[in-house]
Amino acid sequence: MEEQKQFKHPSFYPGDAPETEHPFSLYISVWILLFVLSAFSYAVDIAEVEGYLRWFLVTIFAFLKAGLVVGVFMHMAWERMAFLYAIVLPPLFLLALVGILAVDGAFVYYIRDLFMPLLGE
Amino acid sequence: MAVRLTTIEPWPNTSQVFALHVGGTDVPLLLIAIMTFILISSSGTMAMAVTSGYKKQRKKTAYLILLTALGGVAFVGMQMFEWSKLIFEEGIRPWGNEFGANQFGGFFFMITGFHGLHVSIGVVYLTIVAKRVLDGRYDRLNDYQMVEVAGLYWHFVDLVWIFIFAFFYLW
Numbered sequence: 001m002e003e004q005k006q007f008k009h010p011s012f013y014p015g016d017a018p019e020t021e022h023p024f025s026l027y028i029s030v031w032i033l034l035f036v037l038s039a040f041s042y043a044v045d046i047a048e049v050e051g052y053l054r055w056f057l058v059t060i061f062a063f064l065k066a067g068l069v070v071g072v073f074m075h076m077a078w079e080r081m082a083f084l085y086a087i088v089l090p091p092l093f094l095l096a097l098v099g100i101l102a103v104d105g106a107f108v109y110y111i112r113d114l115f116m117p118l119l120g121e
Numbered sequence: 122m123a124v125r126l127t128t129i130e131p132w133p134n135t136s137q138v139f140a141l142h143v144g145g146t147d148v149p150l151l152l153i154a155i156m157t158f159i160l161i162s163s164s165g166t167m168a169m170a171v172t173s174g175y176k177k178q179r180k181k182t183a184y185l186i187l188l189t190a191l192g193g194v195a196f197v198g199m200q201m202f203e204w205s206k207l208i209f210e211e212g213i214r215p216w217g218n219e220f221g222a223n224q225f226g227g228f229f230f231m232i233t234g235f236h237g238l239h240v241s242i243g244v245v246y247l248t249i250v251a252k253r254v255l256d257g258r259y260d261r262l263n264d265y266q267m268v269e270v271a272g273l274y275w276h277f278v279d280l281v282w283i284f285i286f287a288f289f290y291l292w
Contacts, residue, residue: 022172031165038161038286042154045291055292062287066280073168073276075269 030072037065133220163192164279171272174265186251193244200237
């Protein structure tokens with residue numbers, strides 16, 4: 001009996017193909033994608049984009065690259081869901097800590113701005 | 122982050138500090154961009170090495186790992202160039218510099234220093250793994266998983282660099 005044929009990339013179906021069957025082309029395309037994303041974030045600097053737009057773009061490109069490296073190069077995309085949650089969620093919770101530090105940092109800056117000129121010279 | 126956020130003095134402009142003088146003009150962050158491309162490429166070759174390992178292609182795996190290690194050596198070499206330029210020519214010290222907030226030097230040397238140390242350790246590690254692959258150790262075990270483990274280490278070092286590039290150099 002003839003097997004049903006449908007087009008799909010041989011790699012992007014978890015559990016579908018063992019790691020032995022990843023074609024080099026998958027890694028090369030991810031590699032090129034990483035190059036392009038790096039070039040984009042470099043372009044942000046060359047174009048002298050400033051302020052919130054700069055931070056937003058730089059962060060977006062960094063997280064896209066991180067996703068590609070973790071997902072494809074480190075084979076996270078082919079791991080079971082529970083493992084993915086165990087690895088990816090804890091660092092995301094640290095973002096709350098980053099937010100708290102940002103609020104506190106703004107406060108410290110305000111205090112220093114207020115008092116440090118009084119101490120100088 | 123909190124340290125950087127709280128400095129009264131302005132933070133040095135990284136794209137100026139890390140500019141490279143090429144042909145009469147300053148190209149911002151040129152060396153850093155090249156280093157980024159090299160490290161990403163070495164991550165790519167490492168991923169291919171892992172795949173060849175699963176296919177039990179002994180020589181191909183070993184040479185791809187060695188190529189990865191070579192990328193690491195190039196990276197650390199360029200970092201040495203960067204450090205000596207900053208220390209000897211720009212006079213940046215962990216406790217102060219001419220460009221702005223004093224904390225900048227401490228940040229820079231600690232962050233890139235630890236990362237560079239990990240790259241150097243990775244180069245040694247990869248060389249050992251490549252030698253073991255060539256010796257046929259993993260063929261005898263019929264298990265190339267150690268290559269994947271080495272790959273995970275290397276990709277993580279690359280991952281950290283992605284964030285350093287974004288949040289230290291470009292921020």
